Amino acid sequence: MDFRPIQAKKIYEEVVEQIRQLMENGSLKPGDKLLSERELAEKLQVSRASVREALRALEMMGFVEIKAGGGTFIKETSGDDIIQPLAMFLSIEKGSFFEIYEIRKIFEIAAAHLAAQRATPGDLARIEENLERMKAAMTEDDSEKGEGSDAAFHFSIAEATQNGWLLRLLNTIADSFNKSISVARRQLYLTPGHPQLLIEQHTKIYEAIRDKNPILAQKTMLEHLSFAEGAMAKTLKIEPEFQLLT
Amino acid sequence: MDFRPIQAKKIYEEVVEQIRQLMENGSLKPGDKLLSERELAEKLQVSRASVREALRALEMMGFVEIKAGGGTFIKETSGDDIIQPLAMFLSIEKGSFFEIYEIRKIFEIAAAHLAAQRATPGDLARIEENLERMKAAMTEDDSEKGEGSDAAFHFSIAEATQNGWLLRLLNTIADSFNKSISVARRQLYLTPGHPQLLIEQHTKIYEAIRDKNPILAQKTMLEHLSFAEGAMAKTLKIEPEFQLLT
DNA sequence: TAAATGTTAATGGTAAGACCACTGATCTTT
DNA sequence: AAAGATCAGTGGTCTTACCATTAACATTTA
Numbered sequence: 001m002d003f004r005p006i007q008a009k010k011i012y013e014e015v016v017e018q019i020r021q022l023m024e025n026g027s028l029k030p031g032d033k034l035l036s037e038r039e040l041a042e043k044l045q046v047s048r049a050s051v052r053e054a055l056r057a058l059e060m061m062g063f064v065e066i067k068a069g070g071g072t073f074i075k076e077t078s079g080d081d082i083i084q085p086l087a088m089f090l091s092i093e094k095g096s097f098f099e100i101y102e103i104r105k106i107f108e109i110a111a112a113h114l115a116a117q118r119a120t121p122g123d124l125a126r127i128e129e130n131l132e133r134m135k136a137a138m139t140e141d142d143s144e145k146g147e148g149s150d151a152a153f154h155f156s157i158a159e160a161t162q163n164g165w166l167l168r169l170l171n172t173i174a175d176s177f178n179k180s181i182s183v184a185r186r187q188l189y190l191t192p193g194h195p196q197l198l199i200e201q202h203t204k205i206y207e208a209i210r211d212k213n214p215i216l217a218q219k220t221m222l223e224h225l226s227f228a229e230g231a232m233a234k235t236l237k238i239e240p241e242f243q244l245l246t
Numbered sequence: 247m248d249f250r251p252i253q254a255k256k257i258y259e260e261v262v263e264q265i266r267q268l269m270e271n272g273s274l275k276p277g278d279k280l281l282s283e284r285e286l287a288e289k290l291q292v293s294r295a296s297v298r299e300a301l302r303a304l305e306m307m308g309f310v311e312i313k314a315g316g317g318t319f320i321k322e323t324s325g326d327d328i329i330q331p332l333a334m335f336l337s338i339e340k341g342s343f344f345e346i347y348e349i350r351k352i353f354e355i356a357a358a359h360l361a362a363q364r365a366t367p368g369d370l371a372r373i374e375e376n377l378e379r380m381k382a383a384m385t386e387d388d389s390e391k392g393e394g395s396d397a398a399f400h401f402s403i404a405e406a407t408q409n410g411w412l413l414r415l416l417n418t419i420a421d422s423f424n425k426s427i428s429v430a431r432r433q434l435y436l437t438p439g440h441p442q443l444l445i446e447q448h449t450k451i452y453e454a455i456r457d458k459n460p461i462l463a464q465k466t467m468l469e470h471l472s473f474a475e476g477a478m479a480k481t482l483k484i485e486p487e488f489q490l491l492t
Numbered sequence: 493t494a495a496a497t498g499t500t501a502a503t504g505g506t507a508a509g510a511c512c513a514c515t516g517a518t519c520t521t522t
Numbered sequence: 523a524a525a526g527a528t529c530a531g532t533g534g535t536c537t538t539a540c541c542a543t544t545a546a547c548a549t550t551t552a
Contacts, residue, residue, distance in 0.1 A: 010505075011505080012505095036531075036532060036533080037532075037533065038533095046506080047506055047507040048508085049298075049508090050505085050507085052533085053299060053302045055533095056302050056306075057302055057303070060303045060306050061334060062335075063334075066533070066534095067532085068514060068533045069513070069514035069515040069516085069531085069533060069534090070514080070515055070531095070532065070533080071515090071531090071533080089308075089309075096411060099411045099412070102409055102411075102412065106356040110356075164345060165346055165348075166348065166352075169349065256534075257535075258534095282503060283503075283504065284502090292535080292536085293536040293537070295534095295537090296534085296536085298504085313503085313543090314503075314544080315504060315505090315542070315543030315545080316543080316544050316545075317502090317503060317504080317544090
């Protein structure tokens with residue numbers, strides 16, 4: 001006998017799929033108001049609970065925005081929300097430290113390269129400003145300000161790539177990363193001599209971008225990240241398995 | 247008067263947060279069975295519907311697996327599921343073609359570089375096998391087989407990086423990409439002379455990886471992707487804004 | 493005894509109905 | 523015309539109920 005198993009697809013998945021298709025073919029554009037939960041339930045011949053579970057899923061993925069008392073709207077997909085599950089994952093998963101850090105390195109190196117090619121005068125000014133804030137933080141011995149302007153420095157480089165997607169992806173990874181290893185990161189700034197080293201490295205990166213030298217920019221960025229990786233790995237008492245892009 | 251707004255957090259979000267914390271601090275390990283929906287509802291003093299919405303969200307993000315009639319289990323987070331929202335987004339978003347393709351290029355170039363450093367003999371054999379299948383497909387004039395082995399070739403390179411996260415992210419982007427531009431991709435293989443060019447490029451990439459030359463591997467990969475980008479852009483009648491990593 | 497079979501309690505899946513708080517537009521009053 | 527009150531509609535939540543599936547247990551059978 002040659003029977004095929006009967007597929008018992010969950011209702012909410014079908015609802016998600018129908019809405020997804022409407023978004024894909026353009027019937028539902030960002031800003032559009034969706035039918036109310038009650039109307040959807042009636043049209044699809046399902047319970048309101050099923051509709052709500054589908055909308056919950058779409059909300060989690062950042063495709064719709066649900067306003068209590070107002071209605072449900074197709075969201076202008078910025079991309080930030082799509083990445084939320086990734087951020088949550090990083091807060092839980094500890095094992096794949098170096099795999100993820102490697103991806104961050106790939107992004108940052110590429111960002112430095114592209115920034116050297118495309119940075120506008122405004123971009124350059126922002127990068128330099130963050131570098132100066134770092135230096136000031138060091139003389140003031142303000143490690144918190146130092147970390148903040150460090151992150152801002154990297155952010156402004158990603159901005160200078162003119163690639164919004166690269167900016168968002170890199171930020172998500174970097175943010176989640178900095179949170180999950182905040183201890184090691186703090187140590188990075190409290191070790192004698194390290195702040196000066198870090199500022200030297202950042203200065204070199206900035207100069208390479210300013211001089212529109214993509215190769216040097218990516219090289220200095222790699223050196224900086226590898227140094228930070230090694231220092232943090234020492235604090236965390238784990239050994240990096242690979243050495244990227246040497 | 248200095249009042250702080252009373253924040254009406256949605257109940258399901260609080261449920262998600264509580265479970266997330268239990269996962270983060272290790273109280274809930276992969277494989278563990280969660281309390282039943284009814285028990286959770288009673289313990290948390292909320293309705294079963296709210297518990298279900300929270301579990302739906304966790305399921306969408308790939309953190310739990312829900313078996314009808316069986317129970318809810320903490321999932322061994324493979325990472326594939328975390329990326330699902332990204333895949334769904336790519337199927338909808340059409341505008342940022344070159345931004346996304348640039349990210350793909352960044353990944354593929356890095357993958358080629360790392361593969362040249364880390365490929366095992368087994369990896370190399372797989373890469374070569376896919377290359378041979380491409381050649382065979384060309385002589386047989388089987389464009390479908392050609393596209394398939396092309397994708398497999400790139401996949402096997404990503405595999406050789408030994409970085410599971412890079413593999414998953416790259417696959418998600420590449421898959422969504424190939425689907426959304428299937429027309430242009432087909433044209434890429436039907437244009438006279440192109441198959442031969444593509445095979446030459448792939449051969450160069452393979453040889454660079456085989457010879458453990460990361461710089462050359464990344465250079466040949468870049469040339470290949472830039473060529474494909476230009477050809478597809480011509481079919482789609484759009485002009486690339488940037489030229490990456492030249 | 494051990495395997496196959498039947499039973500049953502627990503679980504997730506779905507539905508229906510109800511009530512609340514909030515939103516936004518309309519209507520009323522000033 | 524502006525301010526306030528009204529009200530229908532919406533999402534948020536809870537309750538109850540029943541179904542289909544699962545898995546453990548009890549029973550039967552060879």
